[in-house]
Amino acid sequence: MVTKGINFSAICLVLSLMIAPSAMAREFADIYTDCGLGAMIAPHNSVVAAVTNVTWDLGTTAISSNISSPDSCHGGQAKSAAFIHDSYESLEKDIARGHGEYLDTLMTLTNVSKESQEKAVNNLRNNFASSVANQDYTNQTKFQKSENLYNLLYSQPSDYSLEKNI
Amino acid sequence: MTSKKAYAVVFSFNVCFFIIHIFLLYLPLFTNKLYHCFLLFFFCVVLGYSTNAIAYEGRHLNEDVIENLANDPTWLKLLHFKHNRSEILTEDFFLSPEGRYDSKAELVATINAYSESRSHKKDITPRCKFPARYFWLSQKMPLPHYKLHDPQCESFENWSLLNNVKSISLFLVSGYFGNPASVFGHSFLKLNTYSRDDQNGLFDLSINYGALVPENEPTLQYVVRGITGGYQAGFSDKYFYTHDLVYSRTEFRDIWEYELLLSDYQRTLLILHMWEVLGKKFKYYFLDENCAFRLAELLEIIIEEPFLDKVKSWYIPVETFFRLEEIDKHRKEKGKQGLIKSVRFHPSGQREFYYQFSQLTKKEKEAVKTIINDGASTSTTASFSEDSQLRIIDTVLSYYKYRLIAEEPSPAVEMREKKDKILLTRLRLPPQKKSLFYGIPQLKSPASGNRPMLMGIGMGQDSIENTYLKLHWSPFSQEFVGQNHLEGDELVVLDTTIGVRESDYSFFVDNFDLVRIRKLKTNFISIDDGNPWSWQLRLGTALTEHNEKSYNDGAFSFGAGRAWDLNKSISFYAMTDAAAHTIKPYARLRPNTGLIIDNNSTKSWWYAGFENMEDREKFNLVWGGQIQYKVSEQIAVSISFSRETTTKTSAEVKWYW
Numbered sequence A: 001m002v003t004k005g006i007n008f009s010a011i012c013l014v015l016s017l018m019i020a021p022s023a024m025a026r027e028f029a030d031i032y033t034d035c036g037l038g039a040m041i042a043p044h045n046s047v048v049a050a051v052t053n054v055t056w057d058l059g060t061t062a063i064s065s066n067i068s069s070p071d072s073c074h075g076g077q078a079k080s081a082a083f084i085h086d087s088y089e090s091l092e093k094d095i096a097r098g099h100g101e102y103l104d105t106l107m108t109l110t111n112v113s114k115e116s117q118e119k120a121v122n123n124l125r126n127n128f129a130s131s132v133a134n135q136d137y138t139n140q141t142k143f144q145k146s147e148n149l150y151n152l153l154y155s156q157p158s159d160y161s162l163e164k165n166i
Numbered sequence B: 001m002t003s004k005k006a007y008a009v010v011f012s013f014n015v016c017f018f019i020i021h022i023f024l025l026y027l028p029l030f031t032n033k034l035y036h037c038f039l040l041f042f043f044c045v046v047l048g049y050s051t052n053a054i055a056y057e058g059r060h061l062n063e064d065v066i067e068n069l070a071n072d073p074t075w076l077k078l079l080h081f082k083h084n085r086s087e088i089l090t091e092d093f094f095l096s097p098e099g100r101y102d103s104k105a106e107l108v109a110t111i112n113a114y115s116e117s118r119s120h121k122k123d124i125t126p127r128c129k130f131p132a133r134y135f136w137l138s139q140k141m142p143l144p145h146y147k148l149h150d151p152q153c154e155s156f157e158n159w160s161l162l163n164n165v166k167s168i169s170l171f172l173v174s175g176y177f178g179n180p181a182s183v184f185g186h187s188f189l190k191l192n193t194y195s196r197d198d199q200n201g202l203f204d205l206s207i208n209y210g211a212l213v214p215e216n217e218p219t220l221q222y223v224v225r226g227i228t229g230g231y232q233a234g235f236s237d238k239y240f241y242t243h244d245l246v247y248s249r250t251e252f253r254d255i256w257e258y259e260l261l262l263s264d265y266q267r268t269l270l271i272l273h274m275w276e277v278l279g280k281k282f283k284y285y286f287l288d289e290n291c292a293f294r295l296a297e298l299l300e301i302i303i304e305e306p307f308l309d310k311v312k313s314w315y316i317p318v319e320t321f322f323r324l325e326e327i328d329k330h331r332k333e334k335g336k337q338g339l340i341k342s343v344r345f346h347p348s349g350q351r352e353f354y355y356q357f358s359q360l361t362k363k364e365k366e367a368v369k370t371i372i373n374d375g376a377s378t379s380t381t382a383s384f385s386e387d388s389q390l391r392i393i394d395t396v397l398s399y400y401k402y403r404l405i406a407e408e409p410s411p412a413v414e415m416r417e418k419k420d421k422i423l424l425t426r427l428r429l430p431p432q433k434k435s436l437f438y439g440i441p442q443l444k445s446p447a448s449g450n451r452p453m454l455m456g457i458g459m460g461q462d463s464i465e466n467t468y469l470k471l472h473w474s475p476f477s478q479e480f481v482g483q484n485h486l487e488g489d490e491l492v493v494l495d496t497t498i499g500v501r502e503s504d505y506s507f508f509v510d511n512f513d514l515v516r517i518r519k520l521k522t523n524f525i526s527i528d529d530g531n532p533w534s535w536q537l538r539l540g541t542a543l544t545e546h547n548e549k550s551y552n553d554g555a556f557s558f559g560a561g562r563a564w565d566l567n568k569s570i571s572f573y574a575m576t577d578a579a580a581h582t583i584k585p586y587a588r589l590r591p592n593t594g595l596i597i598d599n600n601s602t603k604s605w606w607y608a609g610f611e612n613m614e615d616r617e618k619f620n621l622v623w624g625g626q627i628q629y630k631v632s633e634q635i636a637v638s639i640s641f642s643r644e645t646t647t648k649t650s651a652e653v654k655w656y657w
Helices: A002-023 A028-035 A046-050 A058-064 A076-086 A088-097 A101-109 A114-133 A142-153 B013-025 B028-048 B063-070 B073-078 B103-113 B131-140 B154-160 B219-228 B240-248 B264-277 B291-302 B317-333 B349-358 B362-374 B377-381 B386-406 B413-427
Strands: B054-056 B059-061 B167-173 B186-192 B205-211 B231-239 B255-260 B281-284 B340-346 B454-462 B466-474 B476-478 B490-501 B507-519 B534-546 B549-565 B570-581 B587-599 B602-611 B620-630 B635-643 B647-656
Touching: A076 A088, A076 A101, A076 A142, A076 B240, A088 A101, A088 A114, A088 A142, A088 B386, A088 B413, A101 A114, A114 A142, A114 B413, B063 B103, B073 B103, B073 B131, B073 B291, B103 B131, B131 B264, B154 B264, B167 B264, B167 B317, B186 B240, B186 B291, B186 B317, B205 B240, B205 B291, B231 B240, B231 B264, B255 B317, B264 B291, B291 B317, B317 B340, B349 B386, B362 B377, B362 B386, B377 B386, B377 B413, B386 B413, B454 B490, B466 B647, B507 B549, B534 B570, B549 B587
Parallel strands: none
Antiparallel strands: B054 B059, B167 B186, B167 B255, B186 B205, B205 B231, B231 B281, B255 B340, B454 B466, B454 B647, B466 B490, B476 B490, B490 B507, B507 B534, B534 B549, B549 B570, B570 B587, B587 B602, B602 B620, B620 B635, B635 B647
16 A cells, blocks of 8 residues: 555656646747747848748748647747747837737737736836846847847736746 | 558459359359349449449449549649649659559549548548548548548647638738849738737738748859749748748738638638648749749639639739639629638838838928937937827837848848837837827739730831831730839830831831839838939830831840839939940930829820930930820720830730730
């Protein structure tokens, strides 16, 4: 009986260790590495951008959609991370103005309820203003800026109903 | 041909032969059983004699059924058959080894694979890989236990969100002069979910078709291989926002969205088939078998009316949209439901920014300029109301965003610092729930203007040939005076005019333009310190008079200048063209001005300038004009006059198709 109890406890411990990481907010850097963010759209390279119509690489398409990317890239956080990284410039402008379709989408991606959205946007704007006020902001890479915005979003107070896992 | 696959002959010829033989040999002994024997014989001959009848789920499908299904137009379209072979190059698109060349073999293999064990082959069974085939077959024959939503096909279910897709839209992206391959525009599909969580549809799935071009491909090689079939191509899927970011916000291209009116069956079949062809390789031909062609092929699977039956040697994206409009119109004329639910205009980032600036008051515009030039935002806007401050700062922020994209991939640090400064200023001002700028004018779709191909017939008169019959043709003609969406621009390719002499009915080339482009930046705003120049380019030949003889004068000319909208219907430009000619003087200059007047049905173009056309140092006046009246969607009449080296007058009837 005792042995069974120990075995059961051991199984629970192993299971809990396996489940635990997914119950925490995933690191932006992990998602970046696992899911290959940035390969989703043509880079701002004039040569590549110029031939956008004919250069969609089938090898990279899976990353962006629901098709065959790794399971770890399907969840809301991975989706948010990719979205932030790819559309950072548009998000920056929308956050500054307090409205816009990219900001609306980001809010719903992070499960901010409609009722809480105004409050969440105000909070995000305040925190984002502190980031922009940082002297290093201009020289930060797109990765760093995206990571910072991602962290701001996933450190919002829980009453904005931001998802914390998936 | 294994029994497990059930691709087996039920009653082979040998079995039948044996039974018939027994029947005939022992006929006298079985006379009392004659009726039963006859039945046996009939069953054998009618159902079993064919070696191609197949066993399927305990039933037998005879030759006729299989033959009919194998030649069904929808089946052939699902296999992308053309000239008795599939255009798909990927081997695993076919279940039969002969599937690429034999639609019947592929059909039989598909039917037989239906019952393939699926308990341990999640996602990779034929039913999961080819859902459109089975969906279509389920309408044609009983498929036991068929379910549209198969729990085994998890990947497909995740991808398609089949129950969530409410409609399908076809997008037309305007031409892009930054790349020769994009000059004629682009098209792609989008699956609209109208999700409550994604009301802007940025995460809706979009299906794009494009060639696989290696990175850093040299331009010439790229063009040659693109035209001659040197690349493979395929369908890829992206979230819609990635297209929005590239086309609208990076390349500043306008987009028109055509939402289609489809039945549930049509919508489902199309989505299922997209899954089947995603990632499959085709051969790419820039001129005809391109993105527009393949998307039209997809539409032909579900829409009864043909899209590609009149394809010439080329096919450009706008042609699909002309066809959509045409089908919609015909259906409505017959009292049926149309094909187009709505047409929505998505303005480019540049158009939005220009519109934003145009909505400011004069004082606000001055403030915007001051901030851009001097950088001091707070002191400049202090005297303005809060609303005005927001409009000014928003516009400056839009300006920097626009300029930074235009300067990619290496925008100056100074520009980035200025942007961040204004970004912070805006963040410290109150947020707005809605845009301060709305009501951007809708640009009519290119498919609501003239069709691109032009054919004309008329009379011409000049000082060399006197009066002559004029035959005019161009495969792509978006002229100044035509009805198009180019807002005063012009793009004409292979513009050919043949003259027929009245005296002896002989032919001569009156005019041939390999390409003629005129790009007028009439909406350029003062704060946009990007390229303000309008430009024109022409490579061609024209019949001209030289030393009282007629010659075809080949010329390459390029000009640059500025253009302005004088009001809503009149544009004005001033340019200087430099040209190389094949007859003297070989090098010429032509400072010139022009007016384009748009009165809806009537459009005209007038120009005047000076050119050293007879002597290297002496400049002569050149002038001319053209006026065109739109009779119907496809027909127009045009009169033109020009006084240059040769004086020419002509009148013609044009047919756009």
